[in-house]
Amino acid sequence: MLSVGNVLIRHGRTKLTITSLATGFRPTKVCLLIVKRPFSLPTRSSRHFPARNLLQRPEAQQKGWLKGWLKGWRGKSSSKPPRRPEKPGKPEKPKEVESEETPPENLYAKQLDKIPEPIPRMKDLKKDEIRRFFGQAYNQRWRIGGAVALLLISSSVSMAVPYCVGKIIDVVAKAGEQTKDTLFTIAAILVLVFVAGAAANFGRVYLFQTTSAKIVAEIRTRLYSSLMRQDLTFYDARKTGELANRLSNDVWTVGDSLTQNISDGLRSLMSTVIGIGMMFYISTDLAVLGLVTVPPIAALGIFYGKYLKKITEKILDAWAASTQVATERLGNMRTVHAFNQEQKEIKLYDDSVVDMLKLQYKEATAKAMFYGMAGLTGNLVVLSVLYYGGILMSRSAITVGDLSAFIMYSAYVGTSIGGLSGFYSEMMRGIGASAKMWEILDREPAVLLDTGIIPSQPLKASLKFDHVDYNYGARKEVPVLQDFTLEISEGSFTAFVGPSGSGKSTVLSLLLRLYDPDEGAVYFGGMDIKTLNPKWLRSNIGFVPQDVHLFSSTVYDNIVYGGNEGVTRDEVMEACRKANAYDFIMEMPNQFDTLVGERGLLLSGGQRQRISIARALVKNPKILLLDEATSALDSESESLVQAALKELSKQRTVVTVAHRLSTIREADQICVLDQGRIIEKGRYAELLANKKGAFRKLIQRQMLAVT
Numbered sequence: 001m002l003s004v005g006n007v008l009i010r011h012g013r014t015k016l017t018i019t020s021l022a023t024g025f026r027p028t029k030v031c032l033l034i035v036k037r038p039f040s041l042p043t044r045s046s047r048h049f050p051a052r053n054l055l056q057r058p059e060a061q062q063k064g065w066l067k068g069w070l071k072g073w074r075g076k077s078s079s080k081p082p083r084r085p086e087k088p089g090k091p092e093k094p095k096e097v098e099s100e101e102t103p104p105e106n107l108y109a110k111q112l113d114k115i116p117e118p119i120p121r122m123k124d125l126k127k128d129e130i131r132r133f134f135g136q137a138y139n140q141r142w143r144i145g146g147a148v149a150l151l152l153i154s155s156s157v158s159m160a161v162p163y164c165v166g167k168i169i170d171v172v173a174k175a176g177e178q179t180k181d182t183l184f185t186i187a188a189i190l191v192l193v194f195v196a197g198a199a200a201n202f203g204r205v206y207l208f209q210t211t212s213a214k215i216v217a218e219i220r221t222r223l224y225s226s227l228m229r230q231d232l233t234f235y236d237a238r239k240t241g242e243l244a245n246r247l248s249n250d251v252w253t254v255g256d257s258l259t260q261n262i263s264d265g266l267r268s269l270m271s272t273v274i275g276i277g278m279m280f281y282i283s284t285d286l287a288v289l290g291l292v293t294v295p296p297i298a299a300l301g302i303f304y305g306k307y308l309k310k311i312t313e314k315i316l317d318a319w320a321a322s323t324q325v326a327t328e329r330l331g332n333m334r335t336v337h338a339f340n341q342e343q344k345e346i347k348l349y350d351d352s353v354v355d356m357l358k359l360q361y362k363e364a365t366a367k368a369m370f371y372g373m374a375g376l377t378g379n380l381v382v383l384s385v386l387y388y389g390g391i392l393m394s395r396s397a398i399t400v401g402d403l404s405a406f407i408m409y410s411a412y413v414g415t416s417i418g419g420l421s422g423f424y425s426e427m428m429r430g431i432g433a434s435a436k437m438w439e440i441l442d443r444e445p446a447v448l449l450d451t452g453i454i455p456s457q458p459l460k461a462s463l464k465f466d467h468v469d470y471n472y473g474a475r476k477e478v479p480v481l482q483d484f485t486l487e488i489s490e491g492s493f494t495a496f497v498g499p500s501g502s503g504k505s506t507v508l509s510l511l512l513r514l515y516d517p518d519e520g521a522v523y524f525g526g527m528d529i530k531t532l533n534p535k536w537l538r539s540n541i542g543f544v545p546q547d548v549h550l551f552s553s554t555v556y557d558n559i560v561y562g563g564n565e566g567v568t569r570d571e572v573m574e575a576c577r578k579a580n581a582y583d584f585i586m587e588m589p590n591q592f593d594t595l596v597g598e599r600g601l602l603l604s605g606g607q608r609q610r611i612s613i614a615r616a617l618v619k620n621p622k623i624l625l626l627d628e629a630t631s632a633l634d635s636e637s638e639s640l641v642q643a644a645l646k647e648l649s650k651q652r653t654v655v656t657v658a659h660r661l662s663t664i665r666e667a668d669q670i671c672v673l674d675q676g677r678i679i680e681k682g683r684y685a686e687l688l689a690n691k692k693g694a695f696r697k698l699i700q701r702q703m704l705a706v707t
């Protein structure tokens with residue numbers, strides 16, 4: 001009796017464990033070969049299963065486990081939460097090595113910190129989308145071709161293993177004088193074949209992995225470049241998280257499905273075809289018996305797949321809800337703390353987690369049933385093949401080696417069919433993800449950055465709005481600017497005032513050409529800004545926005561960000577002095593190298609605003625747009641900045657939006673806006689003199705508010 005013991009066969013993504021392989025010498029004796037998990041789908045590692053991890057907690061085994069678990073998670077006793085899913089970026093995807101207890105395909109496990117999306121159906125995809133999806137691999141066709149060739153070699157070697165094992169068993173079973181020599185010869189040949197197979201496998205994995213990385217890198221660069229060029233209308237209609245997803249998870253999905261998935265799919269296909277062929281080659285009767293269970297298992301699989309899809313979609317919705325709750329709250333922690341809403345937020349999140357868990361338990365039940373059934377059926381098949389194979393052996397119709405090889409081939413075929421179903425869903429997911437990327441890549445921005453005139457002579461820094469109508473694409477029904485007409489002469493100081501929402505900031509956005517008017521035109525130095533190169537136009541304008549956004553970098557980096565190419569350190573210092581920012585920067589621990597924190601939150605509002613003013617001044621612009629640029633300054637800083645701005649106004653055209661009306665006493669013209677129209681215009685004193693005027697009312701209201 002030969003006991004081979006625990007034999008591991010790794011095939012594609014699935015590892016089979018043959019716990020015991022024993023055979024008798026006499027051909028009449030039935031060989032015993034038990035295959036664990038004969039049917040398996042492509043898998044993910046267990047850490048991708050929050051519910052699974054949950055079940056491992058002791059509370060989970062008790063009644064009321066859910067509450068216990070949540071309590072444990074929150075309580076002081078467990079400082080660490082239960083193991084959470086992987087962090088963003090590329091979701092860790094087990095490729096070659098899987099845990100022995102491989103869980104089935106999990107549609108939402110792959111992308112954990114993003115809101116995942118359901119797998120699209122074939123009928124929902126357009127032909128063009130499928131063509132373009134594969135088109136992305138075209139640049140890498142030689143590498144992919146090479147990888148496929150190596151795949152054919154390595155798979156052929158793998159598929160030869162059962163046959164060779166069968167032959168070895170037969171040689172051993174005969175146990176003659178020549179046994180040792182024959183065994184040695186077979187083993188020596190097999191070692192060479194295995195080494196060749198390993199080399200091919202190395203090449204295949206290397207080529208597929210690097211090709212995937214190249215495709216991902218190429219798509220990411222193109223996508224990011226396309227995103228950077230989109231106009232603000234595009235961003236107004238989309239969520240930042242959604243775009244970040246496109247750029248990270250979706251791109252990986254596309255890269256993987258074009259390489260790793262094709263590799264796995266081809267392996268599964270080859271294993272299925274060769275495996276079935278070999279089964280028939282060894283014994284037609286046994287092959288028919290072995291394959292007779294395929295249709296019922298397939299039917300069960302389809303039924304299960306449909307149920308799983310439904311429940312997965314519900315889980316995705318629940319996931320989206322809980323992710324949205326968390327993302328929004330984590331980004332607004334100041335508000336949460338300030339309003340004492342921690343407990344309420346925890347409860348809100350817990351509820352969404354519990355909703356999802358309930359669904360995951362339903363899903364787990366369905367999966368457990370399916371895998372239980374599939375395992376039972378598979379084992380019954382093995383048993384019937386063994387039984388019938390034993391009878392055939394007793395009639396000397398087949399050898400023990402052939403029967404062993406047959407069982408191994410049937411296991412290969414079982415796992416490969418499962419692999420093919422995973423291949424299909426991964427491919428659909430890849431095509432779906434790439435279709436969403438095309439939406440961005442194909443979109444022609446309304447403002448093309450590389451077109452338009454770059455004047456050879458400097459233009460006069462005069463501005464003009466000529467009967468401009470505008471409303472935001474996201475809210476077409478709300479007219480924002482209506483028949484807006486205004487002239488701003490070079491070197492003048494113009495201020496916009498008016499109630500909130502009257503369109504003041506929008507005027508500045510149109511000057512920067514962040515949006516284009518629906519009707520009428522905006523002129524710079526007598527030229528319609530639509531005809532000018534947008535980059536050139538913006539290089540002439542310094543802008544201090546209402547909400548100052550600093551990047552998570554140093555003070556210096558944030559200021560130099562506003563400069564034109566080749567801006568010097570001296571110019572940066574000069575801009576800081578003019579913006580009254582120099583002194584406080586020099587008092588900081590690392591001065592210009594001080595990190596400002598995420599969105600500049602390590603600085604005070606007034607400091608951020610002065611850095612923002614310095615950033616606008618560093619390129620020494622001809623036109624300065626200030627959107628309530630001094631609103632966050634204390635009165636001392638404000639008077640200093642006001643003095644600086646007054647000085648700066650002498651050399652450039654300044655357009656400002658002001659709430660504090662005291663800051664615009666010196667303005668050459670003040671425009672009072674209401675519902676997108678200029679209802680009053682003039683100098684400070686003139687407007688104040690009009691006793692029934694809107695400006696005077698604004699001043700009175702402001703004075704009342706102060707007293």
Ligand SMILES: Nc1ncnc2c1ncn2[C@@H]1O[C@H](COP(=O)(O)OP(=O)(O)OP(=O)(O)O)[C@@H](O)[C@H]1O
Pocket residue numbers: 236472473474475478480498499500501502503504505506507546
């Ligand atoms: N990106 C946008 N998409 C859709 N509507 C917008 C957008 N930005 C502003 N609006 C709307 O346009 C109108 C004018 O907004 P704008 O910001 O120009 O007003 P404002 O006078 O500057 O207000 P405030 O003084 O409060 O800053 C408002 O009704 C506002 O809701």
